[in-house]
Amino acid sequence: MADLFGGDTSESSPLWFDPSSFLSPSFDPDAYLSSLRSFVPLDSLSRELRHHLASLKSELLDLVNRDYADFVSLTTRLVDVDSAVARMRAPVAELRDKVEGFRSAVAAALESLEDGLRQRAEAAAAREVLELLLDTFHVVSKVEKLIKELPSTPADLARTDVSHLEKINGASLQHLENGTDLRETQSILLERIASEMNRLKFYISHAKDLPFIENMEKRIQNVTLLLDGSLGHCFVDGLEHQDANAIYNCLRAYAAIDNTSAAEEIFRETIVAPLIQKVIPHDQSLAPNGASSDELEMDYQQIAQCIEKDCKFLLEISSSANSGLHVFDFLANSILKEVLYAIQKGKPGAFSPGRPKEFLKNYKSSLAFLACLEGYCPSRSAVSKFRSETIYIDFMRQWNVGVYFSLRFQEIAGSLDSTLMVPSITPVDSNQLKQQKLTLKQSVVLLEGLKSCWSEDILVISFSDKFLRLSLQLLSRYSTWLSSGLAARKEHNASSDTVLNSEWAIAAHIEDFIYVIHDLGYLVDELTGDYLEDILRHLESCSADVLVLVKQSILQAKKSLADCLPAVVDTMIEGIVKKSVEDLRQLKGITATYRMTNKLPVRHSPYVSGILRPLKAFLEGDRIVLLTKETVNELLLGTTERITNRYYEIAADVVNVARKTENSLMRIRQGAQRRVGASSDASDNNISDTEKICMQLFLDIQEYGRNLAALGVNAAEIPAYCSFWQFVAPEDKQAKIIF
Structure with missing residues (x-):
């Protein structure tokens, strides 16, 4: 019972059982069981829960026993609770009714206010549309009137109401009083009309789906055509007379109506095309001086001169600072476009890579011409813009490098x-x-x-x-x-x-x-x-x-x-050694010369003189002067070392074969003597064939060493020669190489 009511079981609880998790507001029994059943048996979990329940009951009893007096007195203070609740319920209900009434009144007022605001917004939108339509109508009428009032002759300019012009453009009155001519006056009015047309486009873009605008579409098209025609004529006139003021005004007008391509095309057809066709006519029979070559260098030079003389004025106007005319690209869309068209029509063979020499010359001339055009760009950004133009890319694409x-x-x-x-x-x-x-x-x-x-x-x-x-x-x-x-x-x-x-x-x-x-x-x-x-x-x-x-x-x-040099040197050395080995084969005849005879060698063999003959002939050839001293020395040392190795190998083979043969004969002779009981002491003092061969080889190698010295090679520095010397030299001469 002590364990049930007063015992502390927290120490005996397993680590996986945490009673504090039951107090969490988000406690979920199913989730708790699912998380534990994978590693805790249900019997163990049930046992721990029952144990925990017992501990809770024990704590509850402790609390009741500790505060028992308070629990008992609580029931004595709970007297006439219902009447107290009824007295508090009446004012609360009255307050609820007042709040509901106020809420209904506010909701009705809010609905009325929202309805008024909606009607006001609709009226404002309708008024805005109406004002937009009225502005559109007024602009169209104004543009029609301005176009009709454009002076086309000096007499028209004289009849023009000066006050009206001043109203149109505040600066025009002063300008006219200073003697502004007809062309400049037209350009000023056209710029003003273009600004109105720009405003008209803005209105139309905001009301293009309205029936009123659709009904006015024909009038709008007419004034657009009239403006384009008048502006084109004025721009052409300004170009022909190189009137900077008129051109400037016309370009601003084209920029205002966002029709830069029309200005670029007019400049190309009016100014650039006649100049280019004089240099590169579409019909080569009309070429100056009867020239029909596809070369472009001289043509580019003439075109550059024409640009400097007749086109530079417009390029300077369009690139002037703070003019707002940077939207035009006459270099690409007028000049370069016409040049490309003229070459394609008049000299299509210039783009053909089938003649590489002419193609490269034309290509480099074209790059130089493009660099000349880029010289008219006022900034790096202008150069980048020029290179990004479609016509520039098309021009470069023609050159199939x-x-x-x-x-x-x-x-x-x-x-x-x-x-x-x-x-x-x-x-x-x-x-x-x-x-x-x-x-x-x-x-x-x-x-x-x-x-x-x-x-x-x-x-x-x-x-x-x-x-x-x-x-x-x-x-x-x-x-x-x-x-x-x-x-x-x-x-x-x-x-x-x-x-x-x-x-x-x-x-x-x-x-x-x-x-x-x-x-x-x-x-x-x-x-x-x-x-x-x-x-x-x-x-x-x-x-x-x-x-x-x-x-x-x-x-x-x-x-x-x-890396190929060592292989070539090795090939040459091997070739010389191969020729020398042909003479070394005569060395095998020494065995036959001294076998079964008492003859002793007294001089070197004749073949020795021919061993280094191929090398000597090679070194004395006429072509040896083409080699450096280092290469010649490498060839000399490499050849003599390899020849000496082969010489030593052949000589050692001859001596070894002779020694084996002599030993075999000696054993046969001794066996025969033992059978007949004869003594072999008489032959012990005779010189053997092997010794005779070694004596001859010693004389030969001495001569070979002298021949090496004649070529400038120290035989003692060749390892194979030293081994050869030790192999054939008498015992008293093996210590030092002397020849």
């Missing part, structure tokens, strides 16, 4: 490819050698192609990335031609890569590779010198990061060429 590059690619890459397909290397003649400083036609074509990619007569700056890629492709093609040819020669199999035509390397003589080494050295120096500087000069407008990447790509291509 992509096709031009494709033709140049075929021309440059095809020339190199056809040259590399020749089954033999082709040395240039002596005259070309002095001019080109290259010895092979393949190298000359490569360098010409590389320079062509960046020459002024071929390069298009906008396609510089493609020309750079073409340059790298040419270098890669040449490097692959070299490496595949050398590999085919090494394998003695030309069919390994028929596309790259490796037969040239197999058929080439050793002396021909001197040309290859010379040209490789020259090309490597050229790539890192003038050629790279020329590329960077053309791309100087690019960012520093781009220039770094370009330089790295050229240096990487240079490295691919430089």
Whole structure:
């Protein structure tokens, strides 16, 4: 019982049971059970709830027992509660009735007020529409009247009511008193009419669906046509007389009615078209001086002069500061548009990339002409606007530079490819050698192609990335031609890569590779010198990061060429060694010379003089002057070292075979002597065949060392020679190499 009423069970409650969650206002029993049933058995939960209920009952009993006197006295104070409630209910009901009545009165007043406001808004809207229609009618009538009162002759101007003009435009009276002529007066009135028309368009845009406006549509169209015609005539007259004031007023009028295209078209047809057709007539039979060429350079120069003389005045007016005439673009929509039309009609062949040389010249002339037009733009924003015009984009689209590059690619890459397909290397003649400083036609074509990619007569700056890629492709093609040819020669199999035509390397003589080494050295120096500087000069407008990447790509291509040099040198060394080995084969005859004989060697063998003869002939050839001293020294040392290795290998093989044969014969002889009981002491003092061969080889290697010294090579510095010396020299001479 102590546990039931007074015991504290909070300490024994599990961690998952939190009694405080029952006190939450948002407590949901179903959700609580769902959250616990996944990991708490229902029996355990029921047990904990019953335990918690018992603890609550215990607490309730404690509270009742503690405040028992208050509970008992509460019932004694609850006397005549109903009568007290009835007395309080009467004023509350009376107050509720008054509030309901007041609420009804307020609702009725609010409804009446809202209805009045709605009627007032409808009346205001109707009045606004009515005023809009009246304003529209008045503007149309005013425009009709102003157009009819436009003076067309000086007599009309004299009859014009000056006070009326002053009313139309406050500045017009003073202007007329100062002697304003008819043209300027017309332009002033037209500008005023245009402003009224602009106001009329505003009214129509706000009331275009009303029947009244639909009924007035014909009148509006008539006044629009009349204004366009009058404004056009006045603008043409101002252009023909180069009246700056009249032109300025007319342009403001066109800007007011948002009809800039009409002004641009009038200027094109009135001023620009006659000038351009004199330079580039649509019929080439009418060309000045009978010229029918598609070249545009001279035409652009004449057009630029015409623009400077006859069009500059209008361009200056339209670009004047704070004039509000920046909406016009006479450069693009009048001048450039007419130039493009004239070229398409009179010289359509100028856009054809089929003749690359003429195409590039015309393209560069066109870019220069566009730069000349951009010179009339007063700001950078004006230049950007000019370049974004549709006619500018159409003009640039006429120049199909992509096709031009494709033709140049075929021309440059095809020339190199056809040259590399020749089954033999082709040395240039002596005259070309002095001019080109290259010895092979393949190298000359490569360098010409590389320079062509960046020459002024071929390069298009906008396609510089493609020309750079073409340059790298040419270098890669040449490097692959070299490496595949050398590999085919090494394998003695030309069919390994028929596309790259490796037969040239197999058929080439050793002396021909001197040309290859010379040209490789020259090309490597050229790539890192003038050629790279020329590329960077053309791309100087690019960012520093781009220039770094370009330089790295050229240096990487240079490295691919430089990596071919060791293979070419190795090929030459192997070719010379191959010729020398033919004389070394005579060394095997020494065995037959000293076998079964008492003859002793007294001088070197005749074959020794021929071992280095191919190398000496190579070094004394006429072409050796094309190689640097470093390359010659590399060839000399590499060849002599490899020849000495082969010499040592053949000699060691001969001595080893002779020694094995001698040992076999010795065993046979000793066996025979044992069978007959003879003694072998008589033969112990004789010199063996192997010793004779070694003696001869020692004499030969001494002579070989002297021949090496004659070529400037220290034989003692060749490891194979030292090993050879130790192998054949007598014991008393092995310590020091002397010959």
